[in-house]
Amino acid sequence: MISRRTIVAELSARAGASVRARGWRRHSGQDGFTLVEMLVVIAIIGLIMGLIGPRVLNYLSESRVKTARIQLQSFSSALDLFYLDAGRFPSTAEGLAALVRRTPGVAAWNGPYLKGGNVPSDPWNHPYIYRSPGEHGPYDIVSYGADGQEGGSGTSADISLEKTTAAKDE
Secondary structure, eight states, rough: OOHHHHHHHHHHHHHHHHHHTTTOOOOOOOOOOOOHHHHHHHHHHHHHHHHHHHHHHHHHHHHHHHHHHHHHHHHHHHHHHHHHHSSSSOOOTTGGGGGSSSOTOTTTTTOOGGGGGGGOOOOOOOEEEEEEOOOOSSSSEOOTTTSSSSSGGGGGSOOOEOHHHHHHOO
C-alpha cells in the first residue's frame, strides 16, 4: 500500500518539474525596477505635466473669473429684490450684509435675499466691494481679482458689475 506521504511527495516533485519546464521561477523578493526604468517614467510624466499643466491652470483661472461674474449677477438680482421691498438700495455702510440680515430702518425687509444666509467671498477669498451710490449707477460691486488690490491685469484685474441708471429706468 502506498502511503499518503509518498503521493504528496510525488505530486510536489511533478509540480516543481512542471514549473521549471515552463520557465516560471519562484519570486525571491528581489524583483523590481531598475533606476533607468524609473528615470524614463519620471521623464515621461514630467513631459506630460509640462504640456498639459499650463492649460489646466489657465482653465482654473478662467473659471474663477466666470464664478465671480456669476456671483456679481446674483448680488445684482438680490439687490433688485431688496430695492423692491425697501424702496432703496443698501447704503455702503450696510453693505451686502443687508441682503442676509435685517438692518435698522428697513421696515419691509423680506430677506434673506441670498441663499445660505451669508455673503460669499469672491473665488480668491477676498470680500466683494460694495458702494452705494456707485460711480456708474445706483451701486457698484467689485472683486479686486487674484491679488485683492485695486487695478491689475490678467487674473489680477478688477471684475465689476456696474448698474447704470438708464438700465434701472427701463
